[in-house]
Amino acid sequence: MANFEFIKNEIDGLVVIKPTVHGDNRGFFMETYHKGEFVAAGIDREFVQDNHSKSTKGVLRGLHFQKENTQGKLVRVTKGEVFDVAVDCRPNSKTFGKWYGVTLSEENKMQFYVPEGFAHGFLVLSDEAEFLYKCTDVYNPTAEGGIPYNDETINVQWPEIDCEIKLSEKDKIHTPFAQQTFSYFAGY
Numbered sequence: 448m449a450n451f452e453f454i455k456n457e458i459d460g461l462v463v464i465k466p467t468v469h470g471d472n473r474g475f476f477m478e479t480y481h482k483g484e485f486v487a488a489g490i491d492r493e494f495v496q497d498n499h500s501k502s503t504k505g506v507l508r509g510l511h512f513q514k515e516n517t518q519g520k521l522v523r524v525t526k527g528e529v530f531d532v533a534v535d536c537r538p539n540s541k542t543f544g545k546w547y548g549v550t551l552s553e554e555n556k557m558q559f560y561v562p563e564g565f566a567h568g569f570l571v572l573s574d575e576a577e578f579l580y581k582c583t584d585v586y587n588p589t590a591e592g593g594i595p596y597n598d599e600t601i602n603v604q605w606p607e608i609d610c611e612i613k614l615s616e617k618d619k620i621h622t623p624f625a626q627q628t629f630s631y632f633a634g635y
Contacts, residue, residue, distance in 0.1 A: 509568015515590035527576030564635030593621035
């Protein structure tokens with residue numbers, strides 16, 4: 448019996464993952480990762496680092512990438528709800544510059560696989576959200592890169608929320624998409 452449904456979309460490499468949730472009056476149980484099933488679905492990557500963040504409503508983290516130690520990410524939400532976005536930064540891709548977004552929540556328990564070669568970010572829609580993700584390489588603070596969340600070239604359609612967007616200082620100064628070369632993602 449398969450424990451996951453792997454849902455592909457128009458951008459090659461991005462996968463939404465719906466786990467099988469076994470629930471009863473005591474609560475629920477689910478697998479969040481099974482190497483064999485992920486490999487069979489085409490996600491044949493080794494995860495080497497796990498991260499966990501907590502944010503309040505209106506926090507927008509992203510759109511981030513690393514120029515070295517590029518990271519694929521398997522992301523999910525364990526508390527609250529976020530709108531999660533990936534932007535194709537692979538210069539040789541037919542969907543270069545396109546974005547895809549999905550709502551992840553503690554209720555739907557879906558996950559999102561974002562491979563190397565993408566910028567990634569999320570907007571917190573609930574009062575609070577806890578976000579967990581597995582990475583295929585270690586974080587390298589000297590290789591950080593980013594795209595403004597409101598970049599006109601990409602034009603992500605973020606959901607409207609009833610509060611101000613909250614950005615980190617570094618997320619306020621990212622270089623626009625059209626001014627970047629993304630040569631470090633040419634091999635993806």
